[in-house]
Amino acid sequence: MSSTENVLSPEYKEAVTNLLFQLADDDFLISFRGSEWLGLAPHIEEDVASSSISQDTMGHAAMYYTLLEELSIGKADDLAHLRPASERKNSILAERVNGEGYYMETPQYDWAYAVVRNFFYAQAKKVKIDSLRQSSYQPLAETAVKVNMELYYHLLHWKTWFVQLLSSTDEAKQKMTAAMELVMKDFGDVFSYGNEKAAIEGNQLIASEEELKARWTANMTPIFESLEMAVPAIPEASEKNGRNGEHTEELDGALATLSEVYKLDPVAVW
Template sequence: MDKRNEALLDLLYQCADDDLLVSFRGSEWLGLAPHVEADVAFSSITQNTMGHAVYFYRLLQELGEGDVDVLAHERPALKRRNAIYLEKRNGDGQYDEDPYFDWALAVVRGYFYETYKRVKLISLTASSYEPLAICAKRILPEQRYHLAYWKEWMKQLQQSSPIAREKIRTRIEEAWSQSLDLFDFGQYEQTLLNEGYITDPLELKQQWLAELQSTVKDLPSRPLEQLKNGRNGEHTTDLDVALATLSEVYQTDPVAQW
């Protein structure tokens, strides 16, 4: 396989795995949000996002990478390309036993990720890989609501009680030290840029920061940092646990019809 093709596959895995992990974390939240109406709306966002992951996996399937469910359920952590911050667990505890999940994390991650996804999708609408450009154009209109939802939560909580402001601030600090690999397109980055598959991540980061600055007061002034680089297959144990959960039933018989 030539380098161009490998680079494209890698980019598609990044897009698919990002959305899969975000929607997996969202699915753990289902039924547990601080307000029933907010729970229902959040779940729509989660479902849409998983639908986007399916879309990206399907592009991979069309390129001969295998069935979408194999791609979502069977690949070991080493092969996963999602950014580290997206696999981070929702807080403490297990979703089905003691879900000490933190809404501040949901809001900060939701807002940061959807802002990121928007600038990335806009870039992808001009991708030289036509099916990816078409995919980005289809997802963008639906994704607007996701950003609007988390932005509203972000705005309101920031203007609210000292406790809420502090919780949000802490989660922003945390995000700052764990999300640099969002703006890394992995080992084939140069090929991706040369081939016109996507825009320079530094440019996307500027656009991302500009949007964040319009909403968040006192963004950290230091540069983004990372724990590990998910784009290179480096991951945390949070991902191992997530993969075990999301493939638990599937793995009991990967060839059965479910």
């Protein structure tokens, strides 16, 4: 990999690094949120299935952090556990809590929110991964091929839940509609590259924000049509842009938990 590194111009490397952080932090945080659900899903079969998805997603995050390590940005575990919120590049959607309460006590998690967030996120990830398979950065293109194989099942899983709950009781429909509003409020930075837009797009690392948004909407259209609903519009921008290191307090809480043990001694072998 060092040979690859040698031929990268500083500007190109900077753009790759930024994009990798966005991808890594997104998967890392949403997988962390998924792991808080462990043991609490609506039924046992779902617990097994969704924890498998969280596990895959953590694996994807680990692959991206490893690509960063190979670019000599830092040790993968340090990058995952030690960077403060201001350096994190994940979307706001990925960091949001699962509902009221801390996972160690008696949280009141919202399954409708879990389904909508994960389905919309997985669909966004799908259009990104499809584009990344043609990335100008070969190691990333190769990773995208691997991620894509698992992502197929994640998307199928969340789509099944989404359609089923919206085709069911009034209570379920109400909860799902409320969850969709919450999720769309945070959807403004999901396809954003933040301040790095020109560099990331210009270097052909991935398709443009606009193209990806259009593909997400196109992929969602038949599903919403089957439910006789309109695809929600992706907001132009959100209050905070996670890609620029702007985050909510919910991220601070997540980072404190996920790094609690590692921070006892980051030099030690765990």
